[in-house]
Amino acid sequence: MPIIPAELVQANPSLNREEIQARLLAGQTLLNDSADHLLQVVAVLESYGIVLDAYSKNLIYQAEHQFLNPLALFKYLDGDLSPAKIWRHLNHDRINFEYAEYCMKAMLWHGTGGMDAYFDGEAFAANCERVIAAKRRRDPLLALLHPLAPAFLPELIRTAATTHALGQFWRVMSDLFLDLAAAERDGRVRSIPAVVDFIKDGLVAAAANPIQYGVSIGTEQFWILPPEANLTFLVDVAVPYVEAVFLRGTPFLGTVSFNAQAQQISPDQAQFTYGALYADPLPTMGAGIPPSLLMQDMYRHLPEALHTWYLQRSRGEGDVRVKICMSFQKAMFCVTNAAINGTMPHPLDSQDPVQRSANAAYAQAWATRLAAGRTDCLAL
Amino acid sequence: MLLSSLLLVPFLGTLALLLWPSSPSPQRLRLIAIAILSVQLLLSLVALGRFDVHQSGMQLVELQPWVPGIGLDYSLGIDGLSLPLVLINAALSLVAAVITRDIDKRPRIYFAMLLLISGAVNGAFLAQNLLLFFLFYELELIPLWLLISVWGGTNRTYAATKFLIFTAISGMLILGAFLGLALLTGSVDFSLTPVLSERLSMGGQLLLLGALLIGFGIKIPLVPLHNWLPDAHTQASTPVSVLLAGVLLKLGTYGLLRFGLGLFPEAWAKLAPALAIWAAISVLYGSLAAIAQTDMKRMVAYSSVGHMGYVLLAAAANTPVSLLGAVFQMVSHGLISALLFLLVGIVYRKTGTRDLEVLRGLLNPEKGLPFTGSLMIVGVMASAGLPGMAGFISEFLVFRGSITEFPVATLLSMVGSGLTAVYFLLLVNRAFFGRLAITPPTGDALVDTRLDVRLAPVAPRETIPAIALVAAVVVLGLLPSSLSRLSEVATTSMATASQLSSGLASGLASALSAGGVG
Numbered sequence: 001m002p003i004i005p006a007e008l009v010q011a012n013p014s015l016n017r018e019e020i021q022a023r024l025l026a027g028q029t030l031l032n033d034s035a036d037h038l039l040q041v042v043a044v045l046e047s048y049g050i051v052l053d054a055y056s057k058n059l060i061y062q063a064e065h066q067f068l069n070p071l072a073l074f075k076y077l078d079g080d081l082s083p084a085k086i087w088r089h090l091n092h093d094r095i096n097f098e099y100a101e102y103c104m105k106a107m108l109w110h111g112t113g114g115m116d117a118y119f120d121g122e123a124f125a126a127n128c129e130r131v132i133a134a135k136r137r138r139d140p141l142l143a144l145l146h147p148l149a150p151a152f153l154p155e156l157i158r159t160a161a162t163t164h165a166l167g168q169f170w171r172v173m174s175d176l177f178l179d180l181a182a183a184e185r186d187g188r189v190r191s192i193p194a195v196v197d198f199i200k201d202g203l204v205a206a207a208a209n210p211i212q213y214g215v216s217i218g219t220e221q222f223w224i225l226p227p228e229a230n231l232t233f234l235v236d237v238a239v240p241y242v243e244a245v246f247l248r249g250t251p252f253l254g255t256v257s258f259n260a261q262a263q264q265i266s267p268d269q270a271q272f273t274y275g276a277l278y279a280d281p282l283p284t285m286g287a288g289i290p291p292s293l294l295m296q297d298m299y300r301h302l303p304e305a306l307h308t309w310y311l312q313r314s315r316g317e318g319d320v321r322v323k324i325c326m327s328f329q330k331a332m333f334c335v336t337n338a339a340i341n342g343t344m345p346h347p348l349d350s351q352d353p354v355q356r357s358a359n360a361a362y363a364q365a366w367a368t369r370l371a372a373g374r375t376d377c378l379a380l
Numbered sequence: 381m382l383l384s385s386l387l388l389v390p391f392l393g394t395l396a397l398l399l400w401p402s403s404p405s406p407q408r409l410r411l412i413a414i415a416i417l418s419v420q421l422l423l424s425l426v427a428l429g430r431f432d433v434h435q436s437g438m439q440l441v442e443l444q445p446w447v448p449g450i451g452l453d454y455s456l457g458i459d460g461l462s463l464p465l466v467l468i469n470a471a472l473s474l475v476a477a478v479i480t481r482d483i484d485k486r487p488r489i490y491f492a493m494l495l496l497i498s499g500a501v502n503g504a505f506l507a508q509n510l511l512l513f514f515l516f517y518e519l520e521l522i523p524l525w526l527l528i529s530v531w532g533g534t535n536r537t538y539a540a541t542k543f544l545i546f547t548a549i550s551g552m553l554i555l556g557a558f559l560g561l562a563l564l565t566g567s568v569d570f571s572l573t574p575v576l577s578e579r580l581s582m583g584g585q586l587l588l589l590g591a592l593l594i595g596f597g598i599k600i601p602l603v604p605l606h607n608w609l610p611d612a613h614t615q616a617s618t619p620v621s622v623l624l625a626g627v628l629l630k631l632g633t634y635g636l637l638r639f640g641l642g643l644f645p646e647a648w649a650k651l652a653p654a655l656a657i658w659a660a661i662s663v664l665y666g667s668l669a670a671i672a673q674t675d676m677k678r679m680v681a682y683s684s685v686g687h688m689g690y691v692l693l694a695a696a697a698n699t700p701v702s703l704l705g706a707v708f709q710m711v712s713h714g715l716i717s718a719l720l721f722l723l724v725g726i727v728y729r730k731t732g733t734r735d736l737e738v739l740r741g742l743l744n745p746e747k748g749l750p751f752t753g754s755l756m757i758v759g760v761m762a763s764a765g766l767p768g769m770a771g772f773i774s775e776f777l778v779f780r781g782s783i784t785e786f787p788v789a790t791l792l793s794m795v796g797s798g799l800t801a802v803y804f805l806l807l808v809n810r811a812f813f814g815r816l817a818i819t820p821p822t823g824d825a826l827v828d829t830r831l832d833v834r835l836a837p838v839a840p841r842e843t844i845p846a847i848a849l850v851a852a853v854v855v856l857g858l859l860p861s862s863l864s865r866l867s868e869v870a871t872t873s874m875a876t877a878s879q880l881s882s883g884l885a886s887g888l889a890s891a892l893s894a895g896g897v898g
Contacts, residue, residue, distance in 0.1 A: 009833055
């Protein structure tokens with residue numbers, strides 16, 4: 001048996017279900033509080049905020065200006081068709097908007113929350129009919145396409161609605177993460193618990209923001225997600241987003257065989273745990289793996305302090321993007337932590353036994369799901 | 381004088397390193413050795429430039445009587461068989477010196493031995509006198525023994541002693557055969573000419589050829605004489621493995637072609653069917669044994685055993701195409717096995733292990749050794765004989781040249797070629813695909829997938845020699861005429877000459893009987 005130098009391999013301790021539940025009920029953070037963690041989480045969220053700003057603008061642009069365009073060649077250009085912009089795009093000097101679309105599709109496919117329920121309703125179907133009828137009068141291609149594949153255009157409309165909703169969600173999150181970085185610089189946020197509280201407050205403040213989406217075809221205005229659907233930020237978009245992207249995810253095309261070889265595909269097909277909190281950061285920057293796109297985007301906007309911190313560790317520049325992925329996972333645990341805290345049924349300091357047991361059941365449900373995640377990133 | 385300089389430069393270099401005043405740092409010694417070996421490579425290229433490809437005989441001949449009483453002449457020459465081997469020796473010796481880093485003990489002697497081996501191998505390839513060949517053949521033995529036994533792995537003494545015993549027996553058998561030639565022919569002329577053996581009875585020829593076959597068979601090595609090779613490779617350091625596989629094994633195949641086939645064509649023709657079967661057994665055994673290995677280096681070593689079997693098959697068939705294939709196989713095996721050993725060496729240096737049950741996922745793009753892994757995949761493809769690379773040309777020529785003579789043995793060898801893909805894909809799949817890890821699987825998938833691995837990065841300069849070898853493998857695969865131009869005339873005349881002398885008697889008899897005279 002070969003002797004492997006200890007410094008080459010490191011196994012971090014994981015948190016088990018009981019520990020996670022205890023921390024949630026005690027109001028402690030899942031991520032250990034340390035100066036290194038604070039630097040990583042705040043700086044990574046700052047770069048994420050910058051990237052989300054671009055994603056958000058592009059998603060809203062796509063939903064409003066590329067609506068029902070089956071051949072949207074220039075959808076990533078935000079309407080700027082100047083040769084310089086096209087050249088930068090082709091030269092890959094750009095944000096990878098494909099990742100934003102990927103998250104949108106995960107939300108669409110997993111379909112949880114009020115928006116999905118609205119998509120299945122008659123009001124939405126009636127809206128679709130009106131929109132398609134208006135669009136067919138102007139677009140011969142769609143006029144031909146719709147009778148041939150009647151389910152196709154409604155699906156495109158659902159996609160556009162999800163795109164717009166995700167754009168609105170990320171608008172809020174981008175501002176929140178950039179505010180967090182500013183707060184840390186001002187000294188208002190000095191610890192991981194403060195980070196979690198900051199995010200929780202931001203989520204709670206935006207919780208009731210309405211989610212609406214309308215398009216104009218010619219001179220006519222149509223609602224896709226009308227105000228009367230009563231869709232709101234937290235319940236109908238944020239929670240489904242966490243469910244789809246953080247928890248369930250999809251096994252990335254490039255990593256299916258990787259996951260199978262590493263025995264990461266659960267024999268239980270119902271165990272759909274491929275989201276950000278479960279993802280193995282190691283294959284980051286492997287071919288065809290969407291998070292690689294996000295890590296590359298964040299790498300372009302990485303704050304100098306964190307970049308320097310990474311360079312001092314392990315391979316230096318060589319594995320920065322894997323390190324970003326690892327820090328990103330820590331940050332996402334903080335966001336999840338904030339979301340759980342914000343949606344806790346009753347105050348944690350309540351003395352009412354009924355309320356306490358309701359809180360315990362809520363925390364246990366989360367702890368059970370999170371225990372299978374990459375909780376090994378929380379300790380160090 | 382050009383050929384002598386190919387000996388003088390490394391030998392004087394050895395002396396210079398040993399006698400260098402003061403104590404230079406290991407880095408300086410390495411640079412000196414690299415400079416000397418670069419001069420040697422340049423001189424080899426000059427020899428290439430002066431070489432006339434249209435001539436089949438020896439060129440740039442140098443002859444100086446040395447000890448006439450025992451028939452030892454200082455006689456050098458080069459032809460299409462030895463020139464590629466001289467070139468590959470110069471190139472791989474330089475590679476071996478370049479990839480020697482972090483030498484921890486006695487660097488002065490290490491580099492001196494490296495130069496000594498390089499010079500001795502040149503001497504053996506260039507010698508036109510049997511005794512002179514033997515001198516150089518033995519001269520390379522002790523430095524190599526030292527290189528394994530001083531700078532080797534933990535079990536180095538065992539491996540080095542085994543190597544010494546096997547190779548010493550090989551040397552004795554070869555010397556015995558050469559002396560037996562003198563004894564049986566009653567001549568003390570040891571110059572390289574097949575005329576000598578024509579005075580021998582078939583029994584005498586078979587006896588001497590048998591001794592040569594076993595002697596060179598140990599060096600090549602052929603199953604079941606291969607036992608020393610996997611141990612020597614496993615314990616030797618990477619540069620020594622590169623030299624051993626790339627150059628020193630070729631002394632065996634070169635000796636077989638030059639002296640076995642060249643001196644005893646009639647006996648060779650008699651033994652050829654048995655040799656072809658021997659080759660097939662060697663190929664199949666080497667390949668099957670490679671499949672069973674879990675040490676990457678042992679796997680590559682066994683693949684060498686298999687691949688050297690092709691040379692014996694080609695030599696047994698003794699057609700112009702198969703002999704050209706033999707030369708190709710010697711060169712391509714030299715380049716490819718050197719490449720594979722070099723890459724295994726990089727993996728070993730970074731991870732501290734070569735165990736295929738421990739290494740996984742090294743192709744990981746940021747945390748693993750992606751470029752080394754990519755080069756490894758190229759090397760493995762070349763070794764398995766994928767078109768576009770050197771391995772394909774050599775295997776194709778060997779099989780094409782041999783299948784008309786020995787269809788069964790050739791087909792069996794082709795199976796061995798397929799098995800190459802099997803074991804090297806096993807290697808690549810185990811060590812390079814999947815999730816990165818350098819620990820044995822714990823059985824708990826959750827634990828295994830949560831390991832963070834911190835391998836040191838591979839500096840670009842560490843892969844430069846491997847890139848050069850990959851380039852050579854691809855160039856040779858795409859432009860095979862670059863090598864066949866050099867060797868074709870020589871191998872064709874070799875095949876024709878040996879077939880003529882072996883076929884003369886029987887051919888005459890059949891011609892006579894066909895004409896109704898007999």
